[in-house]
Amino acid sequence: MPTLDLHAGVHETTVLQRRVLAPGVVLLSLDAPQLAAATQPGQYVMAIPPSGETAATALAVYEAEGKLASLLFFVTGRRTHELAELRDGDRLDVVGPLGNGFDCSGGERDVAIVAGGVGIASVLLCAQRLVRAGARVRLFYGARTAELLVDAQRFADAGCELIVTTDDGTRGESGFITDALARAQKPHIIYACGPSPMLRGVARIAMELGVRAQLSLEETFGCGVGGCWGCVVPLAGTSAQAPGFPPATLGGSDVVYARVCKEGPVFWADELRW
Amino acid sequence: MSVSPSLATKIGGLELPYPTLMGSGCYGTGEEFAPFADLSKIGAIVLKSVTRLPRLGNPTPRIVHTPAGMLNAIGLQNPGLDWYLEHELHKYAKRPCKLVGSVAAFSVEDYAYVCERLAARPEIAAVELNVSCPNVASEGETFGCYPDLTAAVVRAARATTGKTLIVKLSPNVTDIATIAREAEAAGADALAVINTVRGMAIDVETWRPRLGNVTGGLSGAAIRPIAVLAVYEVAQAVKIPIVGQGGIENVTDALEFFLAGASAISIGTANFTDPRIPERIADELQAYLARRNLAGIDAIVGKANHGFATPHQYEGDEG
Numbered sequence: 162m163p164t165l166d167l168h169a170g171v172h173e174t175t176v177l178q179r180r181v182l183a184p185g186v187v188l189l190s191l192d193a194p195q196l197a198a199a200t201q202p203g204q205y206v207m208a209i210p211p212s213g214e215t216a217a218t219a220l221a222v223y224e225a226e227g228k229l230a231s232l233l234f235f236v237t238g239r240r241t242h243e244l245a246e247l248r249d250g251d252r253l254d255v256v257g258p259l260g261n262g263f264d265c266s267g268g269e270r271d272v273a274i275v276a277g278g279v280g281i282a283s284v285l286l287c288a289q290r291l292v293r294a295g296a297r298v299r300l301f302y303g304a305r306t307a308e309l310l311v312d313a314q315r316f317a318d319a320g321c322e323l324i325v326t327t328d329d330g331t332r333g334e335s336g337f338i339t340d341a342l343a344r345a346q347k348p349h350i351i352y353a354c355g356p357s358p359m360l361r362g363v364a365r366i367a368m369e370l371g372v373r374a375q376l377s378l379e380e381t382f383g384c385g386v387g388g389c390w391g392c393v394v395p396l397a398g399t400s401a402q403a404p405g406f407p408p409a410t411l412g413g414s415d416v417v418y419a420r421v422c423k424e425g426p427v428f429w430a431d432e433l434r435w
Numbered sequence: 436m437s438v439s440p441s442l443a444t445k446i447g448g449l450e451l452p453y454p455t456l457m458g459s460g461c462y463g464t465g466e467e468f469a470p471f472a473d474l475s476k477i478g479a480i481v482l483k484s485v486t487r488l489p490r491l492g493n494p495t496p497r498i499v500h501t502p503a504g505m506l507n508a509i510g511l512q513n514p515g516l517d518w519y520l521e522h523e524l525h526k527y528a529k530r531p532c533k534l535v536g537s538v539a540a541f542s543v544e545d546y547a548y549v550c551e552r553l554a555a556r557p558e559i560a561a562v563e564l565n566v567s568c569p570n571v572a573s574e575g576e577t578f579g580c581y582p583d584l585t586a587a588v589v590r591a592a593r594a595t596t597g598k599t600l601i602v603k604l605s606p607n608v609t610d611i612a613t614i615a616r617e618a619e620a621a622g623a624d625a626l627a628v629i630n631t632v633r634g635m636a637i638d639v640e641t642w643r644p645r646l647g648n649v650t651g652g653l654s655g656a657a658i659r660p661i662a663v664l665a666v667y668e669v670a671q672a673v674k675i676p677i678v679g680q681g682g683i684e685n686v687t688d689a690l691e692f693f694l695a696g697a698s699a700i701s702i703g704t705a706n707f708t709d710p711r712i713p714e715r716i717a718d719e720l721q722a723y724l725a726r727r728n729l730a731g732i733d734a735i736v737g738k739a740n741h742g743f744a745t746p747h748q749y750e751g752d753e754g
Contacts, residue, residue: 169470169471170470170471171471171710171711209708209709210708213684213685213708213709214503214708215500215503215504215505215655215656215657215684215704215705215707215708216500216505216655216704216707216708217707217708217709238500239500239502240500254709256471256710380495380496381496381497381498381499381500382498383461383497383498383505383507383704383707384461384463384467384468384706384707385707386463386467386468386471386710387463387467388461388462388463388467388468388706389460389461389463389498389507389509389707390460390483390492390497390509390512391497391498391507391509392495392497392498393492393495393497393512394495405464405514405523406489406514406518407489407514407515407518407522414489414491416491417491418491418492418512423467
């Protein structure tokens with residue numbers, strides 16, 4: 162992925178609006194013009210906990226337009242709970258935008274975006290950009306249950322064709338979103354963000370279809386800016402190399418560990434060692 | 436007093452304009468944090484440990500967040516000394532702060548070998564001996580857990596360089612003061628106190644350890660009282676300066692370490708919370724000293740070791 166995070170910084174933002182989109186799913190809209198201007202599709206921020214509690218939280222930038230940047234996240238633990246408690250007018254400092262996001266410059270005319278659960282937060286900017294570029298964009302969106310298919314209409318309004326599945330069949334077909342992808346007409350490229358099993362499925366389908374796929378990975382971050390090597394992923398192939406390291410072959414191994422936060426979070430599926 | 440208090444400190448031969456070091460493995464090469472922190476407002480970056488041969492590091496997950504802290508088990512991932520010296524180190528030369536190299540090894544000979552070659556480089560102002568990494572299967576921490584092995588490593592490394600040698604001690608020992616004395620006697624110029632505390636977390640859904648390495652090192656506020664005590668005890672055991680570290684997140688935390696006996700502090704995990712913390716601590720340290728009419732950091736180092744004096748009794752120390 163090309164380096165995109167040229168305008169990263171610490172942004173002191175104000176919460177414009179906090180919305181609960183579903184139980185445990187929160188959308189924080191921030192007054193953050195510089196962040197919004199600098200953010201590329203698939204990038205994220207480290208949200209600094211107002212309490213100072215150890216470690217910032219990595220959150221995808223969902224929307225970025227004008228003075229507004231928003232963060233869409235699921236409450237999964239202590240740190241996201243604290244962020245979910247913020248109210249309109251509260252201050253939230255964030256570090257970003259960070260990481261290498263989706264490369265939307267390939268010019269493919271028929272695109273599949275695959276999102277599982279909270280993975281939806283990483284793909285809106287990507288979808289908007291591709292629609293603007295004139296591509297046909299199909300969003301394959303899977304969730305556990307209907308009410309967790311948050312903000313799906315937003316993608317339809319943005320010009321995406323929607324294919325949804327739920328684990329329990331409360332909306333769309335019952336089953337995994339990867340099954341829907343496998344049955345669908347072959348796209349020219351796939352973009353995906355979601356849980357690891359879904360991403361593995363997407364990678365396998367992409368290989369079978371003979372199309373390339375960009376996957377946004379999730380891993381527990383330490384620093385989130387490339388300093389601690391806590392969030393690595395193995396890259397395959399003798400030409401694989403991580404910054405600061407010899408190529409895999411010289412290192413005496415057939416893999417190298419790259420940082421999800423810095424070299425990623427988006428990788429080409431065929432770069433990864435599954 | 437109209438002159439603002441000095442934050443300058445000295446760690447052996449290493450003179451620092453600010454008493455703040457960035458902990459090894461927590462701050463990358465400095466470049467990663469440069470967009471978010473003013474590197475000219477910190478004392479030094481302790482670079483990630485380098486070993487003689489390349490190391491892939493541990494499988495993931497390498498990080499688990501825990502109450503008031505986190506567990507890590509990176510496993511000394513590094514490109515190996517040859518690649519590091521040939522292809523990487525020169526890129527760090529333009530940092531606006533001092534760089535401390537960090538050495539990890541699995542034998543006394545390798546500690547000396549890596550130390551000698553690293554210390555010979557002009558980019559490196561001082562060397563830290565990491566004899567206390569808890570995350571390399573049974574070997575690395577062994578040295579720092581035994582007084583005689585610690586002494587052997589320090590003696591061997593000491594013989595290779597005149598640059599300032601900092602020995603980073605493990606808290607995972609019965610008596611850290613004994614090991615501190617051995618390191619001092621073997622020629623250490625300073626001690627870094629403490630490395631992470633061994634710990635573990637288990638996923639109750641999968642019944643599996645949550646770290647790829649099974650065990651890890653605990654850092655963050657959770658270990659601060661352990662670290663403050665270690666600094667306090669080591670300060671009474673040795674005469675060489677101490678770099679205090681372990682869960683420092685703000686000026687109050689930093690002051691605890693100075694008062695316990697540290698001449699400088701190191702900030703690690705707090706950078707993961709907010710990269711502005713080191714500069715904020717330096718600013719607030721200066722304000723604290725100014726409020727008390729103290730000329731510099733020296734005036735508070737180890738003052739908690741002097742019986743039970745109240746702060747105002749020392750206000751006149753600097754005349």
